[in-house]
Amino acid sequence: MSHIHPSFSVTEPDSIARPVAVMAMGGEIPDWEMGAHTHLKSQLMVTQSGMLTVGTAEGMWVVPPRTAIWIPAGVSHSVTSFGLSKGIVVFLDPEIVFEHLRLCTVLEVSTFLNVLLERVIDIPQLYETEEDIRLMQVVVDEIAQAQQQWFYLPVPKDKRLKKLTDELIRMPDMELRLELAADLCHISQRTLTRLFLKETGLSLNDWKRRLHILLALQWLHEGKPVQIVAQLLGYESDSSFIAMFKKIMKSPPKKYLKQ
CATH class of the missing domain: 1.10.10.60 (Homeodomain-like)
Known part of the structure; x- marks a missing residue:
């Protein structure tokens, strides 16, 4: 299982040669911060416990447990963790586009999506089996259907x-x-x-x-x-x-x- 923590290389997820990559986040260090950075890939940052705030030039988002923030590719953002925040980050190639998610958006994480992410977190980064490919496609489908939340301060x-x-x-x-x-x-x-x-x-x-x-x-x-x-x-x-x-x-x- 790949793991993201405050000292991780921000370029690491961009180098994964798959359209969808899933990595665990936090859980080891309390109250951590990541300065402003960008990714070539879009990402869905899911909070399972603790709480995150994400800042961009457009505003500030709060991401409490069982919610997630969608961050499009190329958007500069900083992240602050409160407590022992734990979560999962899904990185998607910028070619995967959701018309209603052109900007940073907080999304509700359904019970099914949460269970699905717990399942795919252990899939190898360079997955090749048809089952793993199908599971990753289901992740994409569930992100597309997630309900938007308002935890945003413009x-x-x-x-x-x-x-x-x-x-x-x-x-x-x-x-x-x-x-x-x-x-x-x-x-x-x-x-x-x-x-x-x-x-x-x-x-x-x-x-x-x-x-x-x-x-x-x-x-x-x-x-x-x-x-x-x-x-x-x-x-x-x-x-x-x-x-x-x-x-x-x-x-x-x-x-x-x-x-």
């Missing part, structure tokens, strides 16, 4: 808006009034509202709530109590944070983590 390209979002990421507990945000960007409130929606697809308040969810998932997974997370995010009470979390995630924090 980053605006406009420098004025980027200054604002950088400040919110640095100080997520900052009180966000539209007047204050517009002053920070040196634009009118109307322009800020219109431009932010155009650049990110979200209103400023929705963007901040999504930031809070992504940060909360990280901090809760690290073991921080709900009360501390609520304080770090600037909520007046635990209950107001839990209500926000439940509205978006459909479960309160503790129940969501158990699921």
Whole structure:
């Protein structure tokens, strides 16, 4: 079984002379990071335990257990692991194209796909049997059918808006009034509202709530109590944070983590 860890050569998967290659990831070293890098092949990075965040020029993705991130070939990305993250990475030749996956996307990992990956992880990299070839094709078919998830925080390209979002990421507990945000960007409130929606697809308040969810998932997974997370995010009470979390995630924090 080939294994990916923080010190692995990023060129190694690109040299595997098969259209689909599967490698185990992490599980040995806690809280590791991989700096920005690219692959000639596309990849599906599946988290089985722990949690990953993936950053690109377009934004930040959170990949909790039983989800995966699709990263197209040639996209520069960095990866951060929280805890003893463990998973599987599927590398696919760039000729294997999914029309609905032209950009980085978080996908749900079905029970069948999870079991299938556990089966193919032990197949030799240079597989040749008809059975192994068929199994790898089923992996491709299952990736094509995986449901998309929203664990994504878009980053605006406009420098004025980027200054604002950088400040919110640095100080997520900052009180966000539209007047204050517009002053920070040196634009009118109307322009800020219109431009932010155009650049990110979200209103400023929705963007901040999504930031809070992504940060909360990280901090809760690290073991921080709900009360501390609520304080770090600037909520007046635990209950107001839990209500926000439940509205978006459909479960309160503790129940969501158990699921």
